[in-house]
Amino acid sequence: MTCQPPVTPLKAKDYKSQIKPVWCPGCGHFSILSAVTKALAHLALSKEQTALISGIGCSSRLPAYTDVYGFHGVHGRALAVASGLKAARPDLTVLVAGGDGDGFSIGGNHFMHACRRNMDMTYIVMDNEVYGMTKGQASPTTAPDWTQSKLTPHGTGVPSFNPAAIALATGASFVARGFSGDPKTLTQLLVEAIQHKGFSFVQVLSPCTTFRPEQKNWKHEVHDFSGEPTQNSAQAAHNIHVDGGMGVGIIYQAEHPVWEPTPSATHTVDDLNMGFSL
Amino acid sequence: MNSMHTSQTKTYSVAIIGSGGSGVVTTGQIMLKAIANAGFYGLMSRSSGPQIRGGESAAMLRIGKDPVTCLDDRFDILMAFDWLNSDRFNDEIPLGPNSTIIRDPDAGDIPQELLDSGAAVIDAPLTALSKEIKQGRVNMAGLGFISDLMGIPKEAIQGAVEDTLRRKGPEVTQAAQSCIEAGYHATKTDSTIEKLPAIDNPNPRWNISGNEASGLGAVRGGVRFVAAYPITPASEILEWLAPNLEKVGGSLLQAEDELASVNMIIGGSFGGVPSLTATSGPGLSLMMEGLGLAVTSETPIVVSNVMRGGPSTGIPTKSEQSDLNIALYGFHGDAPHLVLGALDIQDCCFTTQWAVQLTEELQTVAIVLSDQSQGQARAVIDPPPEATAAGVRITAPADSEDYLRYSVTDSGVSPMAIPGTPGGIYTADGLEHNPKGTPSSMAGDHQVQLDKRLRKIVDYNYQDDWAVTRGEGENVIVTWGSSSGASFEAAERLTANGHPTKAVALRLLAPLQIDRLLAQLNGAKRIVVVEQNHSAQFFQYLHANQVLPGEARSLARPGPLPIRPSDIVTFMMEDF
């Protein structure tokens, strides 16, 4: 089964399902849904040869809103499900989506190891620096002095997690940042990410209008990423730290060894049986 | 105490002990191969101290003309290469007046406790013999010595040595064979050790460990994707699968933890490839949320759980049947699934294969319980039979109209579209859903989907494979897993001594086959439920399902000591 472009080109809306999103009005996740479908249409990916895997959270609702194969699993384990799928079915195009809580807190270990393993898939984290679905608690990317959560009335007091730096440090071969308020650039980034052979990590700044209304200001704060895309990881690390976290663009792209299964199919089950025979 | 041995099941039990580096396990493995070469069946279980490498260890063998599935009450022979820390094995290696201890005079005195058993002693100058030979090893001299005493043909033992040591090069093999020769022909004082009879035209047999058998069963069932996180005593399943899965076109992925491994196999199976992982108690605990996801999303997966002493890190290197409760009840919500128990080493293959077939057919989860005592033990067995359930996943054809992934069917099984199938696109979900798969919190959808997920596994006909029953009688032993071998033997001994006894060993633990079990218990005067755990988990489970009369008794004992046939016989007789 190879990915053959369909005869009649599909439009972005052909990749959308009939299901109406549960998201709040103005939620950044809507634009990410659009950008994903546009990227799929741009690449003319076969719908049935594409799978979108997610965990739990507002963001993780994404698969059902698209018209590709989807798996909406449990909180934090999307990358594990996706890695198993890709290992068993290397012919599929595998996308993974979720929130900052899902990916960096409960799923943090899988994030590191998925970057290291560098399997050929694209991981989109819809980062709103908050747990939306559970009604507004701090996530790993929340600033330490954010006091609006009942759970951490004094703020977390814990420095926030730097997703791009971690992805780079743990071995992701494509690292980019996008913004839901700039769907055109985001679509381009996603196209590049999907085409990249290896683990592509795209952090998408995506305002939570309900629990972080101040994020409406993000549209004034985001800017083009201050560094050039590089394949030099030390340079990329430097650029990430200079940039400050609101820069949009490709940060790092390089060729790393990609983990792929190596089945040989040289034996029958009966050969294995005979291995135990006296 | 009356252990009531029947003569037609004459077997020979040998224990070999020694401290780290003395080569106990290799010696046992070669001996098992040798008796196999001579036409016998046998079982070798092993025990070791807590050291990672190089601690004292014991190889415990039982040899017979018929298949052997449990250790005996006593050992006929104990051969020690030294006595350092030998007291660790006093409970595991019971001796009696008919036993013989083979000891090397150069290795010190036999501990008094062992002499108190009344066992005879034979001196074997193993250190002296091996010193004569370049690169000579005490264990190989011992192997020659004991082989002569037991009447194991020399060609059988030399062939086994050759086979085992070949990869270490001709020098090592040559040295070992010379030591064996020396031990074999050394002068020996008179002994009461019974010689093995000669076997003509032996059956075709296999030499396999329980964990290898589980791995093979997985492959036979069609598993082609495995995710793995190492854990004692399950790792050998994964290590056997790693190279062998590839050979048949599958793959294995090492996961970062068990949260990952269970979700990885869910991903693989969602992709249409039958998938399995293996673990032990701590890993199974971590997998529970993922298992619930597989139940709800109806993604078939198998977890092979090789039990060790629990809870927590417990006793990693020793056996216990104490994960029944978590396997049955560990899920949150109402999550019908299959729980199976492998009855012995050979059955690890059958039960795992059957579990894969059932999960594929029923799109559900199976937990297969094995344990250290069979997983890490090795046996010479008849080739394992094939499980024969259909084992085929019902998939959705291409271009089905208005495809509904979780459509409500009579059987409860709905065709599953495999990614790549045009017209089958859906999103699998762990959220409760409607037949299309769209998340739903409606009472009606919940009821219908709960019913369907239960119906598909309780209405299925598991045929005769649900249990193995041996013997007939008014006394009934009900058991499961690795306690089965001792239970069958106890039933045989009781019957031979005028107390007709039947043993029923359940292979399918959930869904409990209540009517079938009740039929087996019909007319029973005495019922004893045998299991190796502290809280009588199986006994309580049977009671909760109202299959046991009030008088039924429980023989439940925690690991790591195996339950021996005489333990069961004695317990049963208390009630006569």
Ligand SMILES: Cc1ncc(C[n+]2csc(CCOP(=O)(O)OP(=O)(O)O)c2C)c(N)n1
């Ligand atoms: C094991 C487990 N723990 C906790 C939860 C509750 N929970 C659901 S979503 C969520 C956080 C979601 O936040 P994020 O991933 O950032 O996504 P968002 O909703 O902001 O898009 C939590 C804690 C859960 N579903 N499962």
Ligand code: SF4
């Ligand atoms: S709570 Fe926030 S993240 Fe969730 S849907 Fe509403 S706006 Fe979006």
